[in-house]
Amino acid sequence: MAQIHPESIHAEFHKEIVIVPCMLAGVSSLRCVLDTGSSMTGVSPKLVEQLKLHPVSEPGASSSSPLAYTLPSQKVQLGTNMLIVERMGMAPLDVVSKAVGERVDVLLGTSAFEQLQITIDPVLSEVRIAAPSTAVSGTAHSIQIIMPNHVPIGFATMKAAGDKGVIVPMHIDTGSMPTLLLNKPFWDAHPEIATGNRAVRDSDVLLTVDGMRFGGEFRNVPAIESLDTSVARSSRLVGGWIGAPVLNRFVITYDLGRSAMYTTPVSGFDRPFERPPAR
Secondary structure, three states: OOOOOOOOEEOOOEOEEEEEEEEEEOEEEEEEEOOOOOOOOEOHHHHHHOOOOOEEEEOOOOOOOOEEEEOOOEEEEEOOOEEEEEEOOOOOOOHHHHHHHHOOOOOHHHHHHHOOEEEOOOOOOEEEEEEEOOOOOOEEEEEOOEEEHHHHHEEEEEEEOOOEEEEEEEEEEEEOOOOOOHHHHHHHHOOOOOOOEEOOOOOEEEEEEEEEOOOOOOOEEEEEOOOOOHHHOOOOOOEEOOHHHHOOOOOEEEEEHEEEEEEEEOOOOOOOOOOOOOO
């Protein structure tokens, strides 16, 4: 693995999704979404054509999945740091671009993040890069995660008013625009949390992960079926996804190679959430 140089990169936040400049295979001025919800790195069809890459069709994969057309490994540059990304696929990023209202060329997945330590700071609008295992501020709250299929999962407690709480594995997903998404199996199994209209009951529902409270109360949070993505096909055992609107209430350092993340709440992190948009 190449040596990692500590540095800060200016980041934009569009509808809570973090976008940073990157370079892929020598092409600069690309716009890259940092997505902890996928192990794959997705590249737009337009960029695939521009780079004259040769995607290979994967039998049985959905055409909307980055796994549908795999690509040879490429070099992705963040700031001055060069990463070799092996798990790459062609993905319909025009959908992502439309959702965030900005051009998106690359969706950088966790197979790249595992090579470094990365901090997403919504207060300073920057992303900080450091070598894995770099010491983190002593005031940050350490959260242990697991990494099945290279995707971070934390063990969350959802607690409604008067309820003891339900512990459930949740994907940590910086690429998800809704506040919180619940898997339908979880919704079916816990009527004390979710209602028949697939929304969290209209009372305070608090979310904690490894002892750290994540923001304020949740109301009318949609529950969904598993999506047809590489993550969702392995998601039957998880309760859902914690999305960017929750994560951006913290400065978070991801050290995925060590199966750890570190959170520092920003001002107003515990204010109530408004009803999130449907995915």
